[in-house]
Amino acid sequence: MRYLITGAAGFVAGHLIEHIFRTDSEAAITCLDLAEPDYSFLDGKMHDSISLIKTDLLSMSDLLKTLESARPRFIIHLASFSSVAYSWQHPIESFMNNSNIFLNLLDAVKAVDPCIRVLSVGSSEQYGIITPEMIPLRETAPQNPASPYAVARVAQEQMGAVFAHGFKLDIVSTRSFNHFGPRQTERFVLSGLARQVAQIKKGRQEPVIRAGDIRIIRDFIDVRDVVKAYLLLLRKGTSGEVYNVCSGTGRTIAECLDTLMRIADIRCEIRKSDSLVRPVDNPVIVGDNGKIHAWTGWLPKISFESGLADLFEYWMRRL
Amino acid sequence: MRYLITGAAGFVAGHLIEHIFRTDSEAAITCLDLAEPDYSFLDGKMHDSISLIKTDLLSMSDLLKTLESARPRFIIHLASFSSVAYSWQHPIESFMNNSNIFLNLLDAVKAVDPCIRVLSVGSSEQYGIITPEMIPLRETAPQNPASPYAVARVAQEQMGAVFAHGFKLDIVSTRSFNHFGPRQTERFVLSGLARQVAQIKKGRQEPVIRAGDIRIIRDFIDVRDVVKAYLLLLRKGTSGEVYNVCSGTGRTIAECLDTLMRIADIRCEIRKSDSLVRPVDNPVIVGDNGKIHAWTGWLPKISFESGLADLFEYWMRRL
Numbered sequence: 001m002r003y004l005i006t007g008a009a010g011f012v013a014g015h016l017i018e019h020i021f022r023t024d025s026e027a028a029i030t031c032l033d034l035a036e037p038d039y040s041f042l043d044g045k046m047h048d049s050i051s052l053i054k055t056d057l058l059s060m061s062d063l064l065k066t067l068e069s070a071r072p073r074f075i076i077h078l079a080s081f082s083s084v085a086y087s088w089q090h091p092i093e094s095f096m097n098n099s100n101i102f103l104n105l106l107d108a109v110k111a112v113d114p115c116i117r118v119l120s121v122g123s124s125e126q127y128g129i130i131t132p133e134m135i136p137l138r139e140t141a142p143q144n145p146a147s148p149y150a151v152a153r154v155a156q157e158q159m160g161a162v163f164a165h166g167f168k169l170d171i172v173s174t175r176s177f178n179h180f181g182p183r184q185t186e187r188f189v190l191s192g193l194a195r196q197v198a199q200i201k202k203g204r205q206e207p208v209i210r211a212g213d214i215r216i217i218r219d220f221i222d223v224r225d226v227v228k229a230y231l232l233l234l235r236k237g238t239s240g241e242v243y244n245v246c247s248g249t250g251r252t253i254a255e256c257l258d259t260l261m262r263i264a265d266i267r268c269e270i271r272k273s274d275s276l277v278r279p280v281d282n283p284v285i286v287g288d289n290g291k292i293h294a295w296t297g298w299l300p301k302i303s304f305e306s307g308l309a310d311l312f313e314y315w316m317r318r319l
Numbered sequence: 320m321r322y323l324i325t326g327a328a329g330f331v332a333g334h335l336i337e338h339i340f341r342t343d344s345e346a347a348i349t350c351l352d353l354a355e356p357d358y359s360f361l362d363g364k365m366h367d368s369i370s371l372i373k374t375d376l377l378s379m380s381d382l383l384k385t386l387e388s389a390r391p392r393f394i395i396h397l398a399s400f401s402s403v404a405y406s407w408q409h410p411i412e413s414f415m416n417n418s419n420i421f422l423n424l425l426d427a428v429k430a431v432d433p434c435i436r437v438l439s440v441g442s443s444e445q446y447g448i449i450t451p452e453m454i455p456l457r458e459t460a461p462q463n464p465a466s467p468y469a470v471a472r473v474a475q476e477q478m479g480a481v482f483a484h485g486f487k488l489d490i491v492s493t494r495s496f497n498h499f500g501p502r503q504t505e506r507f508v509l510s511g512l513a514r515q516v517a518q519i520k521k522g523r524q525e526p527v528i529r530a531g532d533i534r535i536i537r538d539f540i541d542v543r544d545v546v547k548a549y550l551l552l553l554r555k556g557t558s559g560e561v562y563n564v565c566s567g568t569g570r571t572i573a574e575c576l577d578t579l580m581r582i583a584d585i586r587c588e589i590r591k592s593d594s595l596v597r598p599v600d601n602p603v604i605v606g607d608n609g610k611i612h613a614w615t616g617w618l619p620k621i622s623f624e625s626g627l628a629d630l631f632e633y634w635m636r637r638l
Contacts, residue, residue: 060411088485091478092379095422099474103414142461145477147485155418155474158464159410166407166466 004030004072006057006105007079009037011184016076016227021046023231030070032057032079041183057101060108067112074234075118077105084125087149098152099159106163106171119234120160120173124219124246124285125150127175136288139175139242157242164240172237174230177246177287181223181307182314190220190256191311197260198315200268207268212276214253217284221247222307225300232296246287247300256308263309323349323391325376325424326398328356330503335395335546340365342550349389351376351398360502376420379427386431393553394437396424403444406468417471418478425482425490438553439479439492443538443565443604444469455607458494458561476561483559491556493549496565496606500542500626501633509539509575510630516579517634519587526587531595533572536603540566541626544619551615565606566619575627582628
């Protein structure tokens, strides 16, 4: 099968590529990004089945040329300026690199081959300001986006639905919750904490962990379960529909830290770092994964503890 | 007071300018548009208080320069590619000339003078797919945009709310329902029908009116009431909030046609024209104007019949 992945240099894309090759020995993957990906974790045979194309998704002519030559059956749209913080600093760039690039992609798909199935990856940030009785969040919950990034993601999803219904394009959307796993940069909370714990374990840092607000509750899911959900949605999702991709379980950051310290077999002091506390943040974000389970049979398989252990091991090897 | 109006060559802008001059003898108005406006209906003194600036709202440098020189207290953002049909044909252009231009405007306001109060004009199209029990539509109703245009308008409003809350900009939003009045182009339903009735009255057309689906129910409001609402919202609206601008009364197109024929004192046959029927359309769109009334005291003053008579008289003079 022919796949095309946007944002192919990113953390999720790496795991997605591995999973595609594990499950489809005939896979040919076109990888789009402006950044140079590091695929050193892939074996030689896999490299032969990958074509890298530097494509600016803001350029329709680039995009049309790329689609014409790649002729994919599936597109997994991972490209995104996905930082909420960046979107506050650069709202225009954030908007263009979320909403506009996706609209360009849809218009190009419509022109080149309307039968291509597109997976539009969105974010739990779309729910925005929520009240406790909305937890766990179902896809029918209202969206009250609270950052420029979240507004851009809502527009992306709504445009996907409009193109699916109005132009009969084949588009499945997700709202993906916090994911984590090996190779994730330390800018993300669990990876940053796992890195600190690994540093301490190696004796390179005093036994003090700097963290933001450790009372907030999030729905963390292993990236390797996430990419399985994406491939199942490509096979079994309904066009024009949106699916939460989440574990369904809420954990405080404090609990995550406890688990990490148990894995590493160390104890540390936890010190609040104001620079890691967001000005506005939801105390609780937990999703309901009943819809994707009912439609595709998907459920997360990797336990939180073993996923976190893998992330810790990654940092132990890496540092 | 210093005002800046985007989309200043449009139908609503003309009525807004007249109303501003009627109520504020000190008004100075900067009019932004790429098209050349026809202000022949304004008197000479008014012309002296207007500056016209051709500004491309997609160009940040243009926008910054214009704001720096105009230094308005109020911005009324009327600029929009407001055709639903166009948005299906040219979704990218429609999106950019609704969502992106507004985001550019906000970012420019933030840079030049965050105290400028901005009125963001939106559309009842944002409600999209609705169910009968949601009528009359309140601002709390969910938004299910059903066209590329509607998606772009939702993004505009949500970005306004995010900038109001996150950057403390001063932004009031509307969802404006179908408006009509003198000088409206015949592409809009009531103006098109009034023009046909005037043609028939003048004996230039056989007594047959071509119309789309005359059973659909809409909430029509006179543009002169609309612009009063806009100025009241600038004075009394709450930043970050959205207000329906509507009559609160639903009328079938058939009723509107009856009223028009009574005004013109003619009877005609009504013939369905498939080219005027939209592929997907809501049978009923009626808004609730309780919120704007409670906040600003605004209520529509011009009766439907007398507004329609003015529109008919306009076409009688014009043809």
